[in-house]
Amino acid sequence: MLRYLIRRLGQALLVVAGVVVLTFAIMRLLPGDPAVAYAGPKATAAELAEVRARFGLDAPLPVQLWEYVRDLLSGDLGTSLHTRQPVLDDLMLAFPASLELVGAALLVAVVLGIPLGIVAARYKMRFLDFSVRIGGMLAVSVPVFWLALTAQTVFASNLGWFPVAGEYDASLDTTSPLTVYTNITIVDSLITGNWPMFTDTLHHLVLPALVVAAYPMGVIAQLTRAALIEESGLDHARMARALGFGESAVLTRFSLRPVLNPVLALVALVFAYAIVNGFLVEAVFNWPGLGRYAADSIRALDTPAIAGVTLLVALLYVLANLVVDLVQGVVDPRARVR
């Protein structure tokens, strides 16, 4: 077990190192001169040279890579060219907002997706099954930015049921200022009992969270259904049937538990995917998360910020994969051999 753990961790570290190098390569390949981005559109040649020297942009590439790695190791992701704040500070503000959105979305996806999968499995090849499968497939097939635009127009702008955009009404910053501990607004407002902020954030969260939830919900429903059908064909399920348990009981009492493990592993993997998929939704709903930060950074060709987002998300991916593998390695010794 320990050997598996060490090997898997070693692999993850190698991948992280590769990710850092690849991120650096992307950073250096980006078009446009970061110095121009920093100094402003109408800067003079002298100002540009000064900015270049200040950020070490005039050094040879290997030196820049070395300095980049050295800075990373000391927790320095550089200074954003467009916000002029340390990138790490920016990410600390943006990431919690994305976490809030994606967390809420995954909650919805799990709460709705698993029961839908069970229902589909129970009524296999019947009308309900086809409805769930078609619905799930549509949820996976819909372009998320289009769904966001459509939902925003119909439910926020035409029907007026939900706010159009943003995380909360900006005026609350003066009327009910929030004390932040985690920077996740919904959590902070809950633990500090800031009800106006809490309800307003919740209200703002509904539409974007439902849109982000579409994909994971579809995937979870499909996986639950397929795994349940497979599991209920196994010997112990047949045994339960032979003992006179009804089909619903067989599914929920005997087959569901072993199925939950792969489903939860899937949630971990979908999490990192949903963060990125959420980028497009954040852009539409002007959600102050990583996606909006990334979009602003790309627009401003803010290389350190783009690299920071890339690195953060890639690390999340590696982390999610690692967690899934380790947990499965513990639960299922066969997985260690791969």
Next chain:
Amino acid sequence: MRRLDPLARVGAVVLALIVLAAIFAPLLSPYPEDALDPLNSLLPPSGEHWFGTDQVGRDIFTRILYGARTSLGIVAAVLGLSALIGVTLGVIAGYAGGWTRDVIMRVTDVFLAFPALLLALATAVVLRPSVTTVIVAIAATWWPWYARLTASVAASVAKRGYVDAAQCLGVSPPAIVVRHVLPNSLTPVLVQLSNDGGGIILTAAALSYLGLGAQEPTAEWGLMIEQGQSLLTTDWWVVTFPGLAIMLTAFAFNVLGEGLRAALDPRRLPR
């Protein structure tokens, strides 16, 4: 092979229709691809223009039909390119084993650590926005899946008796790879290919939506949504029909791929 699921058959029919529509777009479309009419821009759907007209007065139904060409072309090119790279590296890794396999697999892992959209985004920012950029960007994120899949299949094939036998008879390694390892590795890759079309359609549309993909006057669904998004509250048809087209195509791919996989390999779970 088991019977194809009824839903998958529906998907196959829909996909066939979309392919036909793409091929025969010039015959089917009521207007020429580039018929501009700025004085009749943003007309709502009518008998004359089934899906209405866009900002410069082009017929949206026509643009959707031609857009199918672009989207399916992108899918084909990405699948071809990433399968070529992925299968080649995968077969080499799987057959050679040892440190060659380790190096290839770690590089693959690094690429897999980047979410497809993010890596594609970075690639598309580096290159000039165009359809070619979309193809390269998506292929850059898709090949590792094929490499990993092929490597594991090839490794198991390489251990089989007939490969050992061939080695003993002095057949050169490249010949073994081409004659024995490669053909036996292809089935799972083909299943995977059919299953990936939907994801590629969606990623391509997202890149175009972000302005990093196809450019005017190319007819492309994601681009049509990007251009029309500010009109959604007033001229819904400009955005709605391209969105439905993307969804329908991705749906057809996904259902078909899912069905094929279930039919060929019932034990594997949907991704």
Next chain:
Amino acid sequence: MRRTTRIVSAMAALALAVTACGGGQVRGAAKPDGSSPPGAASPSGPFVYSHNLDIVTDWNPATSSSNEIIALQNIYETLTKYNPATQKAEPRLATSWTAAEDGKTWTFTLRPGVKFHSGKPLDAAAVKAAIEHTVQKKGYAAYIWSAVDKIETPDASTVKFTLKYPTPLDVVASAGYGAYIYDPTVDFEAGKADGGSGPYTIDTWQKGRETELTLKAFDGYWGGWDGPHYKQMQFRVVPEETTTWQLLQRGEIDFANRLGPQLFAQAKGAGLQTSETPSFQNLLVLFNTETVDVKVRKALQKAIDYDGLVAATKGAAVAASGLVPEGLLGHAAGMTPKQDLAGAETLLKEAGFGPGGKPLELSMTYAQGDEDQQLLGTLLATALKKLNVELTLTPLNWNTQWEQGKKGKQDVFVMYWYPDYADAYSWFANVFRSADPVSFNLSYLADKELDAQIDALPELAATDRAKAEAAYADLQKKIIDEQAAVAVPFVQRYRRAFSGGVEGYVDNPAYPNVVFAYDLKPGK
């Protein structure tokens, strides 16, 4: 091994920092010094301005050259202010001024009792210091003062400029960029303090936040705060137009600087006010005179569907005539272009291209996200396709577009231009005068004769209006008709939408997108 543990701890720190509980901080505008108690200071609420891009990139009034003008013009003031209705400069920090007969000596009398936000008095020495600082910083707009030879301060309320050549200095002093009078000893860069004298001063600035910037009233403002005024100004970044529209309807924002035609048309019915004003900003389609043959350039001019483009913008633009927008000295009437595809085909054939000839591939760069430039691209590329010319469109953000432009990488460069002060000279001196290295002359025109004519413009404008008019007309003919260095498809029309209650809004095209919030009467 030490290195790896540090990576792990850095990763862990990243993950944990989110959940770490290190004593809560209050988020948002509330500040510990209590200088602006939330809400209490402004019973009418703030004036909320929504903009689709980040507001501030450069806080330095000496070098500022971008969107931040909408904030800076409320924080800083200039000696004079241009009035587009009278086409004259009017008093601002200076109450009156005189020019000598030859236009080479200008004397400004300053408003008494004006103080900077820093508390220092705004006197003649301060004016001299600010202008000299701006010139010395060599920012983009510093050139507006290039006629100035020396500045003298005979007494605390008099500033005397001696010029190298005659120039309308009262108009120069009203410029949107580079003409601010400020206290140069303040540290501007962090956006925490400012050295202005205007009605508002920086309260909070948080780049990347939706409410990026909040300004609060400067109690010591010379205009005083009697009567109804907005005591606070907020700048919100709202990238999506649909969102802007919805926030506007719900009263969460007071002012939208641009709305698409469809939404704009709905604004009146939705109880909002609107304003439509022709701007001083026109679209320049610059042809690369180094890589594209003059016949092809003329063909490109003829291939543009000018009427169609103006129609497709649904009122956001009006047809242009020549390089200089209407309302400025130098505007040439009767130069409105028309599409002529047959003429374009003939010209292309003469150059060896066109249907049946060699295929021609051209590239065009334009601003990402600008719908009107996008329309131009779509129309032009489609028209050219039928003429066997493939025009590749590349939308880029400005930095990249400009940087590639300076290297001459594209065949067609599309950009907007507006003058830094209300004078047509800006187009000619910046865009069509030869320059090495290339800055904004992105058609790469380098013609000694034209340069000499351009250099003579300011003096003519200050001394002989009729001659200046003729010189401007002649230059435009040469640049557009003979050299075919540029096509000018339209002049933008500013279309603002703002809350029903606001009173007193006047759009001043000399200060693009600026709302002078102090002049408004709060509504609701």
